[in-house]
Amino acid sequence: MNNYLFKRLALSALTLWLVTVVVFVLVRVLPGDAIVAASAQSPGESSLTRAEIEAGRAALGLDRGIVVQYGEWLGDLISLNSGESFVTGKSVWSEMRPRLSVTLELTLVALIIVTVGGTTLGILSASAEGSRFDVAVRSFSLLAASVPQFWIALFLVIIMASWWGYFIPVEYSHVWDDPARNAQQILIPAVILALRPLALLTRVMRASSVEVLSTDYIRAARARGLLTRTVLFRHVLNNALIPSLTVLAAQVVFLLGGAVVIESVFNLPGVGRALVQAISFRDYPIIQFLTLVIALGAVFINLGVDILYWAIDPRIKPTSTARGS
């Protein structure tokens, strides 16, 4: 048991290390750097002399070798130091914490909608295979997987404004400041964000439930006179869960990506806008931090799902990450 966990953890660490290398190289592929970007943002004000550019780079530590810079970043990460923003000079963590909380709230609410909705719709639809309800659920999931989320978002904004004269409050409030206002700002974006993953989870849940329902032990359970509800939500759910977990884990990564787009439509101050801004300012520490946080989330979710699989079915080996998505 410990052997398995150890191996799996080591593999995750290896993956994370690869991510740090890729991110570090990636931000340095961007043309120009923070100094050039800053002077380009305020043209005509003062064009920097060569010496000033050199001095600015030295102040940010950009004049050192790339390996030294990487080493320092990695060292900081291990000692849980997020570094300072090139633009504001403040700690990356204190700058990004409020933004992370917005994106996290949006993603979590969406994830709850996806999990609860997808499992329920999938199982109910499978138990009534071929019925009108089933056809409706399948049509919904095909359609929801095909509609661009930002389009639905624009539509809802128009409809709510012209039919009901309702506008989502503009100034963002955190959930602990003004929950009612925050709910208005988060719920609609979260539902829209949830649509596509919800559609995918429903499909997978339905497909695997249909297979489980045709097995002998379910027929036996029914023959013993167990309530349909008991059979569905105890036996079928448990067995259809494994393929669904994989889909769910993969979707979390996409949820985070989709959050960037939805945040921009609804003007939410999440990590999406921060990321776009940091890239245009070449604010390396912020880009690296945000990317790593998202990647960390993805790796941990995959790790969690793998451990869960193994807990459910010990035959699964640690190195066989051979899972479709």
Place this chain on the structure above:
Amino acid sequence: MTIDAILSLPRRRRIGVAGLVMIALMVAIAALAPFGLASPLEQDLENRFINASFDHPFGTDQFGRDQLSRVVHASRQSLIVASLVALISGLGGGVLGIVSGYAGGRFDLLVQRAVDAVFALPLVVLALVAVTTYPNSRLAIVIVLSIGFAPIIVRVTRASVLSVRTAPFVEASQAMGAGGLQIIVRHIVPNVIGPWLIVAGTQVGVSILAESSLSFLGFGAPIADPSLGSLLGGEAQTFLHRAPWLIIWPGLAITLLVLSINLLFEGFATGARAERR
């Protein structure tokens, strides 16, 4: 299942046929776009913000440009980008998945870690870096999306390779002295092509959505040659309440394109499931 049997699956399902017909129709419209439609760039300032009419079935935008022609031309770009992405990530991911699954050992372990790393990397970051480095370049978007979608294809292909690699008929031909390449071509490829086709094909729809999201945010599409997403982003949003038809048609085009692809592959998937039972 042989490749012929797989290809005939959606034809035996109404849903697959519907998807196929829709795709054919839209590809034909996109291909014939340059003939008979007004230029998508021609401005007509006297006819700005016209709602649907005989001359302009989809209305006109803030410069009096014909929205129908803009939507058709943009769909063309979306289709081209998405097909290229599916082709590149499909072939690259397929080959990597087969080699990695067949070779096994350290090589496999390394490839899978790299795949995990790319999978964990948010695609948005990759895309933002690419479009900042090469502004207004569709090629950059194609490359980024291909890299971003390859991991899924590698995983699915590798998983199906693993399931046939130790099958008796493969071991038998190994025992008879068949080389690695021969086994891959003769035995492995025919057995993984079904799942591969379904994931790679589904990526066409996902790529259309991803590309339109990026161009909606203002990345990756040249201003003179917009994508469907760019028609919805930027200025169109300021006219949201004044000219809602500018929002309706491009979004509907994206939905129909993706829906037709999803219908086709739903046909494949239900066909394959029915076959298994």
